[in-house]
Amino acid sequence: AMEKxxxxxxxxxxVISCALAKDAGKKDTKDTTTKPKLPQTLSRGWGxxxxxxxxYEEALFRAKHSQKPLMIIHHLEDCPHSQALKKVFAEHxxxxxxxxxxxxxxxxxxxxxxxxxxxxxxxxxxLFIDPSLxxxxxxxGRYSNRLYAYEPTDISLLYSNMQKALKLLKTEL
Numbered sequence: 001a002m003e004k005x006x007x008x009x010x011x012x013x014x015v016i017s018c019a020l021a022k023d024a025g026k027k028d029t030k031d032t033t034t035k036p037k038l039p040q041t042l043s044r045g046w047g048x049x050x051x052x053x054x055x056y057e058e059a060l061f062r063a064k065h066s067q068k069p070l071m072i073i074h075h076l077e078d079c080p081h082s083q084a085l086k087k088v089f090a091e092h093x094x095x096x097x098x099x100x101x102x103x104x105x106x107x108x109x110x111x112x113x114x115x116x117x118x119x120x121x122x123x124x125x126x127l128f129i130d131p132s133l134x135x136x137x138x139x140x141g142r143y144s145n146r147l148y149a150y151e152p153t154d155i156s157l158l159y160s161n162m163q164k165a166l167k168l169l170k171t172e173l
Contacts, residue, residue, distance in 0.1 A: 059105040070129040073106040082124040088152040128165040
């Protein structure tokens with residue numbers, strides 16, 4: 001019963017935050033005349049043609065049942081590092097193609113799962129979770145102080161880490 005009230009509470013929070021976001025977005029009426037604004041999708045610009053999950057819970061469920069690895073991108077809309085990484089990620093054709101083999105989730109808020117912040121809650125950070133729902137803490141970027149951070153110049157490393165996440169999967173399952 002505890003879980004149920006937690007879920008409805010969470011839904012309520014989501015509804016409230018969406019309502020607030022809608023009001024905040026109304027002021028932005030510039031350049032709607034020149035180009036119709038596309039509705040904001042779950043991709044948040046990380047790959048509009050990819051299928052993104054809505055919640056961490058849904059992503060875990062899908063990873064487990066599809067036997068695909070999960071890739072989680074933590075980012076913030078007003079963080080220049082997140083924006084810069086998003087741009088190269090979205091424009092990298094090989095990454096966008098490879099991403100189809102993953103369950104995908106991008107988050108602009110932290111989950112309560114401490115496993116998603118092995119070395120802190122910074123953005124942008126990218127983590128891989130295999131279908132056994134184990135966080136692959138061994139798949140890291142190049143910075144020792146922020147293991148799961150990637151700069152735009154690290155995009156080829158992120159690509160090879162995605163390949164690694166898929167390869168490990170095949171050898172271990």
